[in-house]
Structure formats: C-alpha cells, structure tokens
Amino acid sequence: MSGAARLVTLGVVAGAAAWGGLAAGERGFTVSSLQDAAVMQVSMLLGRDVAAMPAPEPTGAVIYWRHPDGLPEWSGTEAVTADGRAFLPVRSSEDISLDPSDKPVAAPAPEEGGERTVLYYRNPMGLPDTSPVPKKDSMGMDYIPVYEGGDGDEGSVTVSPGKRQRTGVRTSEAVLAPLAASLRAPGIVVLDERKISVISLRADAFIETVADVTTGSTIAEGAPLVTIYSPEIASALAQFVTDVRSEGRQREGARQRLENLGVPGEVIDRIAIEGQTTVSIPIMAPRSGVVLERMAVEGMMSEAGETLFRIADVSTVWVIAEVPESALTDIVPGSEVRVSFQGLGEEATPGRIATIYPELDLLTRTAKLRIELPNPDGLLRANMFADVEIMLDQTPVVQVPEGAFIDTRDRQVVILDLGEGRFRPEPVIVGRRGGGMIEIVSGVVAGDVVVSAATFLIDAESNLNAALAALAAPDSAPEAKP
Template identity: 75%
Template sequence: MSALGKLTAAVFVAGTAGWVGLSAGEKGVTAASLLGMAEMQLAALMGNDAAAMPGTDVPQTEPTGPIIYWRHPDGLPDWAASEATTADGRGFLAVQASEDLSLGPATEPAAELAPVTDVDRAILYYRNPMGLPDTSPVPKKDSMGMDYIAVYEGGDNDDGSVTVSPGKLQRTGVRTSEAVLAPLAASLRVPGIVVLNERKISVISLRADAFIETVADVTTGSSIAMGAPLVTLYSPEIAAALAQFVTDVRSEGRQREGARQRLANLGVPVEVIDRIATEGLASVNIPIMAPRSGVVLERMAVEGMMAKAGEPLFRIADISTIWVLAEVPEGALMNIAHGADVRISFQGLAGAPMTSRIATIYPELDLMTRTGKLRIELPNPDGRLRPNMFADVEIMLDQTPVVQVPEGAVIDTGDRQVVILDLGEGRFRPEPVTVGRRGGGMIEIISGVAAGDIVVSTATFLIDAESNLNAALAALSPPEADQ
C-alpha cells in the first residue's frame, strides 16, 4: 500500500475508534481494551506485527493468589461467587487476589511490616458497611456507593466477641483497666436542718397557784446562767407549807422531814429550804432560779400576773451542743450504718466542713416524703449554729471492699448495663453486669465481673457496636451464592 493510502486508512481508523468508543461505553467496554483493539487494527493496516507494538508503561505481571470471585467478560457490573456464563454462553473471567481493585492510595510495602494474611483466609461473605442485616456472597456496593466489608473465616464468633488489630486499637484510643476489690469512696449528699438538743431544754412552770411579784431583766434571746433568779412569787399554798416547816424546825418535831418534803414537792428551791432551816424564819416571796445555763427561748411571765399550777413561765435551752437532722431517701437507708462518718457544711458559714458521726437513725419513715431521718450531734461553743439553719450533709457510705471498675467502663443503655472484657490477643467480648453504688469515679459491680478481670475503660461503644453486629450476623443463615 502506498504512503498516501496508509495515511488515509489511519485517519479512517481514528474516526471509527471515536465512534466505537461512544457505543462501547454503553456496553461496559473499558478504555484500555478499546485502545488495545485500535492499536491492533492500526498495526494490521500499517503492515506491522501487533506483538511488536509498544505496550503500556506499567509492566504486566502474572496474577497471584486464590480466586476470590468471577467477573463479567465485558466488564459489566456483574459478579459471581463461582464459575458462571453470560446469556450468550461465554464464561465469566476469574479474578485472583492480586487483581482485586482497591480505592485507597497505593503504597510501597515496608520491609519491616508483617505480610498481610487476610488473603490466606477464606472469605465467608460480605456485610453491609453501615451495619444493616444485609450480606452478599460477592463484592458489591450499597446505595451510597460504599463497598461491602469482607468477613473472613474465623473473624466472628457466636458469643458476640470481636477481634481488633493492634493498629486499630491504637487509632481508636482503646484503653483498659483492671477490676479491683477495694472500699468504694462513695458518699451521699442529703439536706439537713439544725434543731435544738432535746436533752438540754427546760421549761419553768409552777406547781401551785401563785402571784408573780417580780421578773428578772431577761427577754427572749437573753443568755442566762444556771442558778440566776428568774421570778419571785407569792403562793398561799407554799406560804402555809413554809409556816409548818418553820414550826417543826423550831420545835424539832418529828414532822420536820415531812414538811421539808412538802416544800420540795411544791417546787420551792433547795437553797431556799436550807436557808429557812438555818435561820428559822419564813419568807413570804419565794424566788425561782434558772435550772441550767442557756438562752431564753420564750418568756411568758409578767409582773403581777396570776399563774396557775402547771402554766409555763420561761423556756430555756442550752445551745452548747446542737443536733442536725438529715433526711435520707428510702432507697439509700440500707446503705447507711450507725456511726458512719459525715461532713456537714452550712451555707452561711465559711470555712472547712464540720465532721461528726451519725448518732441515731430514726426508726420510721415520713409517710409523705418517703424519707428517713438521721441525727447528728455537733458542738456549738460559740453559738454560731442556730436552730432552723439549713445544712448540707455528706454521708460516707459503707466502706466494705467491693469489686469496682471505672465509670467509663460501663455502657448503660437504660435497659442493660455491660462492660467490654479484654480476652487478650486483641479479642473483646461484651459482658452484662449488675451495677451498684458510684463514687470517686468508680462504680460497684455486683455481678458479671470478678476482681482481676481486664475491662475496656475508653472507646467502649466502638467495640460494643462491632461485637453486636458480629453476633447479629452470626444469627443469620449462611449466604447462598448467586445462581
């Protein structure tokens, strides 16, 4: 063929290749195969041998590895797990492990890295990348174009455990901790209120009808010392008993002790009785003294008033020690022991909290609030603590050693609590647990974990999700190959 004829043929082949490319794209023919056919045709027209034409820059190597699936001979998106044929009788092409495409960047293998062993294990099936219960016997993509993930033989277990490579453990930040047997630094905060010490409250009243002659210069809130006079009074009944006592004293009669006891029964102070016995003279006005040191809470006595027997005149309380009553929810009472340490702080007082112990646990619950009361005694030498002050009570709970793990190790979904056990060699398994008290960043494990077990303390949700997915897939029937 002449040079002009060869040039004309080359232009014709180029135009034909463009038209064929448009139609070949619809049939799934790749650009590489189309270029190869065009080169073969051009070589034939030019009179050259197709084998002598220059190839691609990348050297062609023989495929290696096991056959992982079969693909359509025309490059269509159609695969099979076993040998298959097209509708026109042509056989599918085998794809070996080295021919499988990867969407990641190509990297040079490092000499120090261990060889990949996944190709040595049989692929059971491919699972949905989003965790949906959908499997495929052959590689495929989901609706968003994501590749299904290969599941290799030995890669999942019926117990929901999962095996994670060391590299993935490091990337996800997985950390483990040991379950320990130790006292739990747990405490309970409850509200409290300051009340008077019931043992140190006195009410001053008369045992006979009397007229109040004078009242001491004390009012509500005044401090008073024990033995200080409060009122002087005149009582006809007491005056008659005094006269009888004076007569018996002067005559040294046998009724002397009986008359003395009668005066004591009427509430005459012992000091007054002793003075009359010594002097032999009766006094018309009888003083009444304070029975204890403290603060006057109430003053009802008024000069000139007529006081009936039993009518209170003063109410006095010793506030050198006070009580704090704390209200504890019903569900927490069983964890509180008599004598447990407490720390008490007051909103209106600066400084460190006061420490004490639980003196009494009341035997009944409040019917409306469903709370129980605890009583704590506190010294109050300077009188800073006053009745009805609010208190914040922190109760140290039972210090018996218990199995405990970090709070971050427990996954609580509301209806279940689990921890991730580290089985060693990169294997993990979720374990249901029963939890108890919390405190100091730790949580008590009642059942499910023993002291010495290794649990995952961070990135627990990632491993739990993976293990739940494996357990769900293991429950599905084995996938069948496409026919």
Template identity: 80%
Template sequence: MSAVGKLTAAVLVAGSAGWIGLTAGEKGITVASLIGMAEMQLAVLMGNDAVAMPGADAPEAEPTGPVIYWRHPDGLPEWSVSERQTADGRAFLPVLASEDLSLGPAPEPSSEMAMAETGERTILYYRNPMGLPDTSPVPKQDSMGMDYIPVYDGENSDDGSVTVSPGKLQRTGVRTAEAVLAPLAATLRAPGIVELDERRISVISLRADAFIETVADVTTGSTIAEGAPLVTLYSPEIAAALAQFLTDVRSEGRLREGARQRLENLGVPGEVIDRIATEGQTTVSIPIMAPRSGVVLERMAVEGMMSEAGDTLFRIADTSTVWVIAEVPEAALMEIAVGTEVRVSFRGLTDGPIPGRIDTIYPEIDMMTRTGKLRIELPNPDGRLRANMFAEVEIMLGGAPVVQVPEGAVIDTGDRQVVILDLGEGRFRPEPVTVGRKGDGMIEIVSGVGAGDIVVSSATFLIDAESNLNAALAALAAPGSTPEANP
C-alpha cells in the same frame, strides 16, 4: 525515535502508571516510588539519562520512632501488635511512629488475593458496608459502588464479640482498666434538720397556785446564765409552809426536817430555805431562779398574773450541743451503723463541713416517705447552729471489699447494664452486669465481672455498637446456612 513516537510512548507510560497505582497500594508500594519508576521509564523512552531526571534518585525520608504495629507485606487488612509471619513464611513489615498511618479500613483485596489468603483465614461471607442486613457469598458492590466487607472465620461469634485492629483502637481512643476487689469509697447524701438536744431543755413551772409579782428583764431569745432570777411570786400555800418551818426552827422541834422537805416539794429554792433558817425570819416573796444556762425559748410569765400549779412560765434550752436528724432511704439503712463517720454542711457557713458520727439510728421507718432517721450530735459553742436549720449530711459508707470498675466502663441503656471485656489481641465482648453502689468515680459490680478482668473504660459505645452489628449479621448468616446474594 521521532517526536510522535516519543509522545505516544509517554502516553502509554502514563496509562500504565495509573493501572499500576491501583494495585500498588495493595503491595505496599508508595506514591513516591511510583513517580520515580514512571520518570525513569519516561527518561529511557525519551533518550535521556535516567540519573539526570529530577527525583529519580532522590532518597526517601527514613521513618523514625518506635514500632507502632506490624502490617501484612502485601497490604492486606491484617495487623499484629507483635512480630509474626504470613502463611508462606514472609515476615510482617513494621510501621514506625513517623509513617503516615492509615487508620481507616484498608482497600478490599481482590478475589484472587482473598482466595490466596484462605490458607490462613477463611472468608465466610460478605456483609453490607453500610451495616444493612444484606449479605452475599461472593464479592459484590452496593448501589453506591462500595465493596462489601468480608467476614472471616472467627469474626462472627454468636456472643457478639468483635475484633478491632490496632490502628482503629488508636483512632477511637480505647482505654482499658482492671476490675479490682477493694472497699468502695462511697458516700450517701441525705437531707437533715437541726433540732435541740432534748436532754438540755428545761421547763419552769410552779407546784402551787401563786401570784406573779415581778418578772426579770428576759424575753424569748434572750440568753441567761444558770442561777439568774426569773420571777418573784407570792403563794399562800408556800407562805404557810414557810411559817411552819420557821416555828420548828425556833423551837428546835423534831418536825424541822419534815417542814424543810415540804418547802422543797413546793419548789422553794434551797438557798431561800437556808437563809430563813439562819436569819430566823420568813419572807413573803419567793424568787425563782434559772435551772440552767441557755436561751429562752418561751416566756409565759406576766407580772400580776395568777398562775396555777403546773402552768409553764418559761422554757429554756442549752444550745451548746445540738442534734442533726438526717433521713436516709430504707434500702440504705442496712449499710449504716452507729459510729459511722459523717460530714455535715450548712448553707451560709463557709468554713467547711463539720465532722461527726452517727449517735443513734431510730427504730422506725416513716410510712409516707419510706425513710429512716439518724441522729448526729454536734458541738455548738458559738450558737451558730439554730433549730430547724437545713443540713446536708454525707455519710461515709465502707464495708467489705467489692468488685469495682470505673463508672465510664458501664453502659447503662435503661434496660440493661453492660461492660466491654478485653479478651486480648484486639478482641472484645459485651458482658451484662448487675451494678451496685457508686463512689469516688467507681461503681460496684455485683455480678458479671470478677476481680482481675480487663474492661474498656472509654469509647465503650463504639465497640458496643460494632459488637451488636456483628451479632445481628451473625444471626442472618448462622453457621450451617448459606447467605443468599441479593440481586
């Protein structure tokens, strides 16, 4: 063959290889095999030995790894997660982990191949590749030269279900989880305020008019012990009662017990009465002792003042135990009971939350805030918890088992809450749900999903968007109507 003839043959072979490449992808032929075939034909035309051509017999790297999925032997956009056969009995080809996976949409088959496929799947219509509301009964291209995408029988469900290929599932990172029936480990956070225990507050006042002679060295905020002296006073009424009592003691009269009772009614300490009865001598100055250990909340006594019966001289509180009053929303009160475990945290205390239990649920709802009050009793031996401190209360809600799914499985648009159900074999369907409480990364499903259902826990928005698109296109090309092609 002459040099000109050989050059012409080479050009023809190159052109043929380009045409073959367009259809090779549809038949599963790799680029490497195409190059080898072209080089072998060129070697024959040039009169060379095909074995001497570089790469003609170069072995391809064997694929390794586990089988990811199976693909159609003709390169059609059909995949399977298990072994299967075509309509004419040919087996699907396995795709191993080391092979170059094309996770994007496969090239659209030619009209001849689509017609050959209709023995197993029927093409209903073709939809716009950009998601526009445009359908066609025959293959066509849009203004940018993109082929319309075929919609097969079974893919245009009115419920918005969608079928996703295994490759696309891998690329989008779709994960699923099972809806379980179990108690929801939920916590309710509520603000709280520290208050003094009402049962541990004492008011020191007089039961008769008296003059304050001396006041002990105690001030507001001072810590005192039970029995410590507070004031000494002189009261004409108490002095007269003491004289009568002393007379009855000396004469051993029958009115002795009555006189003692009168002194006790006037607030004279019992030890003072016993001392007078023992020594046989009365006293003018009467000491008043602290009735309990605690902190002085208020001091009203001043030396030399005249105090009338009932006037408050001191207020003392025992702070070894304090209350935390928490306010919770009205709707949450039905889930809380006396004895429910709580954790109380305080700003500035770095040793962690203090455990406790709900002691009392108040019977009223605040008309302004629509909240109810809970009382939690906490020990305070070191006095670190002070009245009016702010607290953060975590209430451990339990209750009966409920259906729950991961929080990421619920799509909340504001108008609706939806989960994506996994129907198996790559099919998914959006399902409206009603949600309840949240806790520990889970959310309660009141209605819409049952225990044991499989839901998508990640990449939910991608599937939901494709499902909405399919539902819209199905509405445009409803069964029984023929989609019209746009010019």
C-alpha cells in the same frame, strides 16, 4: 506519545487509583508504598527519570512498629524479630489500615493436634454476605474464613495497636474496694429535746421581781430568775420553822412538803440554820443556756403550772435530715455524714447518724435521720437549713469506671480486654454509683481488665461480628415425620 494522549492516560490512572485504594488498604499497602508506585507510573508515562522524582519522606509521630518483612506483626514499642532485626517505625502519614482481621490473609496453619474447621467465609468489607466456600467479592478481594471456636461466633473483636491508639482505647482494672457513694438530703437544725427546761410554779403565786433577762439572753445555771410570794408556800415554811424551833431538828415531812412545792433546797437549808422564815422565795435557773421564751412579768399572778421561762442548752444541736424510702437499705446508724450550712461557708462539719426514726411520712414517703453536732460557739441556730451528705455502706464491692459501662436498655455490658488486642462484650448487672465508679454485682470480678474509653466503637464492631455469625449459622433441617 502526544500530550493529549498523555492526559487521557493520566485520567485513566487516576480513576484506577481511586478504585484500587480500597484494595490497597486490604492488601496491607501503606501510603508511602502507594506514593512510590504512583510516582513511578506517572514518571514512565511522562517520560521522566524516576530517580529524578524523590518520594516524600514519611511525616508525623511514630504510632507503632511493624515487622520488617511485612508480616502481620505489630508492636506498640520498639521491638526486634526472632533473628534480631529491628521492627520498622510507621508514622501517622503512612497508616491506612492497621487491623489484621480486615486483611484477606491466607488461612492459618492447622494447630498441632488437629485442623480447625471453617464454618463459613465472611465478606472482607463487613457486609452481611457469607459463603460456605472460598470466593472473591466484586473487587477481587478474598472472603475471610471464620473458624469453629474462634472469635467470630462470640462477638469478640481483635484490634491492632495502631487502631487502638488512633481510636483512643483505654483500659482499667476492676477493683474490690469501698464505693465512694453518697446521698444528699435536705436537713434542718432543731434543739436537743433533752436539754430544754421549762420554769413554772407548783403553786399559785405572785411575781414580785424578775431578773434582767430577756428572750435570747444567755444565763448560767443557778442564776436567779424571779422572786415569788405564795400563800401556800408561806404556810408550809411557817410550819417548818416552828418544827425547827420547838424540836431543834427538821421533820422529814415538813421538808418534803416544801420541796414538793418547788422551794429550792438551798433556801430550805438556810431557813433551817437561821431559824427564820421568809416571805419572798427566789426561783433559780435549772441549767445554763439561752432563754427561748420569757412570760414572767413583775406583779403578775401565776397559776400553778403556768410557764414563766423556757431555757435551752445549745452546746449540742440536732440536724434532722429526710431521705427517700428507697435509700434506707443503704443507711445504718453510725454512718458517716458531712453537714454544710449555707450561712456558714462551704466547710462541711463531720458527724454520724445517731438515730433513724421508726416512722415514714405518709405524704412524702421519706424517713427522718437524726445527727448530733457540737455547737460550742452557738453558730448553729434552730430552724437553719442544712445540706447533708450521707456516706453509704462502705462494704468493699467490685467496681469499674462509669465510662466502661454500656447501657442500651436492651443490654448492659462492659468490654473485657482479653489480651493481645482481643476484646469481648460481657453482660453485667450493676448496682450503686459514686465517685465516677459503678458497682458490678455480677459479670466481672476483681482483676479483670475492661475498656474505659472508646467502648462504643469496640462494641459496635463486636455486634457486627456476632450478627455475621448468626446469619452464617446453618438452619436446622426439619425432622422427617414418620
């Protein structure tokens, strides 16, 4: 054969190889077998010895093991046949098509107890073309039978081990456990309403002296704040001293009057023992805390009820958080929270919800929650901003990874792993999310295995199978009218 003829023949062989590549994948040939055949044909055309052209060695990692006789059996690990022969390793350079459902294989043998009914034959290339009888496509490949009760009419799909590894399919088990869901809400620090005291007089009086305390000063319980002179109190004291001197005992009425005017009990006892009255009456701090406000000034005239001091015990503070109205169903008193403050670092302070306020804000449609936090060091100050993380209801629920959930707005599904490489989309109703997991209200139970990665690839293939089944379903003949 001349050189020109050989070149023409080589071009024809190359064109035929391009067309035959598709059929080769369907027939189950590997890259290695195709290379061997190509080497043999080219060697014959060029007149060379085939033995002189060694086939390239397979390269790449072993991705699965195949049956030594070429049967449609694979394994993700090393395995042996029924007669004890080892499966052959298939490396990445040899893999072309690993899905047995795409190969034009013969119809399986009837199951014991009866034959399966063939519904139709589908196009081997996945085109929307079906036939009620066996046929071949334009490239000579046999149409694939779809049986009654098989996967084809349910949208399920079978994926071989090699294809699963190649596409990165991973599965996870649905578990029944508390969902690590939380809600973040803004908060603000306020003082404990039960630990605020207002110091005022119950009678008109003059302020004689004021203790060396100012706004922000820390004061102990019983420490003197002011001394006062009140004509009304002085008159009551004189009557009390007269009763003690004349009768040698205290009259309950006189003592009660002094207590009603705000005279401390210690002062009354001392006057009763000494038998002498006093003009200046000291007023002491009713509790330990921080002075929030000082209005007393030496020499001033203070009317009854006028505020002289405001003192608050800051050993415990409140954090008021606001949450949306829609979140109230998942929040109950006693729920755990973590509160963090921008000015105090990233470390969060644990706590619990003490009270859920009974009213909602009309404008913001939010509810207020009260959290009580200890403040022994006094670092938490009124009106500080807080970031509140509320741990929602911890009732165990069925949950799967968020990556397993497919939401196309028209449908919400997860892909169930049925075993032996078979997968099926399952409609679900979902609930809350948290910690990378999503609650499944219905559709999946604890223990089901779902696909958590490459879900869209399997879902797309199952949708194709379902569409083919719908196209192949015979239209019901219209009933004849009488």
